[in-house]
Amino acid sequence: MKLNIQNETSRLRSVVLGTANSTGGEPKIEEAYDPKSIEHIKAGTYPKELDMIAEMNAVARIFEKYDVDVYRPQTIEDYNQIFTRDIAIVIEDKFIKSNMIPDRSKEIDGIQYLIDDISPNNVCTAVSGNTHFEGGDIVLHNDHIFIGTYKGDDYDNCIVARTNMNGVAYIRELFPNKIVKEFDLKKSTIDPKNNALHLDCCFQPVGKNKAIIHKEAFKNKEDYQYLVDFFGNENLFHITKKEMYHMNSNVFSIDDNVVISEKNFTRLNNWLRSINITVEEVNYAEIAKQEGLIRCSTLPLLRD
Ligand SMILES: NC(=[NH2+])NCCC[C@H](N)C(=O)O
Numbered sequence: 001m002k003l004n005i006q007n008e009t010s011r012l013r014s015v016v017l018g019t020a021n022s023t024g025g026e027p028k029i030e031e032a033y034d035p036k037s038i039e040h041i042k043a044g045t046y047p048k049e050l051d052m053i054a055e056m057n058a059v060a061r062i063f064e065k066y067d068v069d070v071y072r073p074q075t076i077e078d079y080n081q082i083f084t085r086d087i088a089i090v091i092e093d094k095f096i097k098s099n100m101i102p103d104r105s106k107e108i109d110g111i112q113y114l115i116d117d118i119s120p121n122n123v124c125t126a127v128s129g130n131t132h133f134e135g136g137d138i139v140l141h142n143d144h145i146f147i148g149t150y151k152g153d154d155y156d157n158c159i160v161a162r163t164n165m166n167g168v169a170y171i172r173e174l175f176p177n178k179i180v181k182e183f184d185l186k187k188s189t190i191d192p193k194n195n196a197l198h199l200d201c202c203f204q205p206v207g208k209n210k211a212i213i214h215k216e217a218f219k220n221k222e223d224y225q226y227l228v229d230f231f232g233n234e235n236l237f238h239i240t241k242k243e244m245y246h247m248n249s250n251v252f253s254i255d256d257n258v259v260i261s262e263k264n265f266t267r268l269n270n271w272l273r274s275i276n277i278t279v280e281e282v283n284y285a286e287i288a289k290q291e292g293l294i295r296c297s298t299l300p301l302l303r304d
Contacts, residue, residue, distance in 0.1 A: 004093055004302055004303060005302070007140050007303070008139060008140060009208070009255065010255070010303040012068050012300055012303050013069065013301075015071070015302075016072070016084050016301065017056060017063065017298055018081050018082040018297040018299075019072050019073050019075060020082050021075045023052070023078070023080045026041060033160075034195075035188060035190050035191060035195055036195075036290065037289065040290075052286050058283065059284075071114055073110030074110050082296075083296045084111070085299055086104065087107045087135065089299075090301055091175060095122055096125075097115075097123070097124065097125045098134050099129070099131055099132050099133060111299075114301075131164070133171065134162040135299065136162070137198045139199050143177075144178065144181060144230075146203070148163060148182070148183055148202075148203075149164060149168055149183065151184045158187055158189060160187045160188070185202065186218070193241050193242070200250055200295045202217030204295065205231075209232075210237070211237070212248065212268065213227060213236050214240075216241060239268070250292065251265070251268070254280070261279050261280070261281055262285065262288070262294070263285075
């Protein structure tokens, strides 16, 4: 299996797309691990499996249209395998297995058949149980690796904090030639509007030199300023709290001029078109109820 990922936007050739087959149905409140799912369980609006399967199949069809090879996880009965992004990450030609929250630790088994096809030298696993990171917190930008983390003292009791500084250090050690910059993110276990669950929930590069960002998700204004200085303010599309809640930064690039986005993201999609990006619109509002969107449900393996 050929692997190569350097950034978020180069032409995509192969990808894993999660699956909503046999998610195990609606969890109990105490089983859920993000506040937006809890909100929908309480409101009686938790998404139905068939609707989510249809949403994901529409994304698969767009990949087919662009001749992208699509792999799906093998189904684990009654287990949520939608958000493949988080279970591993490809950086350059390395496949790095995440150290996830225990609730999600079995998800990797669904793609073991793919890992078996990668040269063992290129498969990395962090040994220490205290080294935490999930793919949604790791955003690649050529010679830079941006990582979302949480430095709060209550990390151990914060189920929405998934990447710690040991995780950041592990990635830094693996790629001594890259510039690794971490960002301390705001977390809330109860309010999804104030919870940046992963870095890709509040920030993501698009095109060649632009990015989507939610300023208030960054705990330190120096961290936010780092990205403003890096990209240039005129190249940033700032999203509101509500737009973050609807997951506007979690769109997904097939190329630096093609993005898969949600139909209802009117303001964002207009901006993308205004910078000459083709927007492939899909319905993804049911999946979004679980605090993840299109980037979260993909794991890119090969880009040009
Ligand atoms: N990369 C992401 N933002 N993934 C979203 C994962 C959402 C999932 N409900 C969780 O809490 O783990």
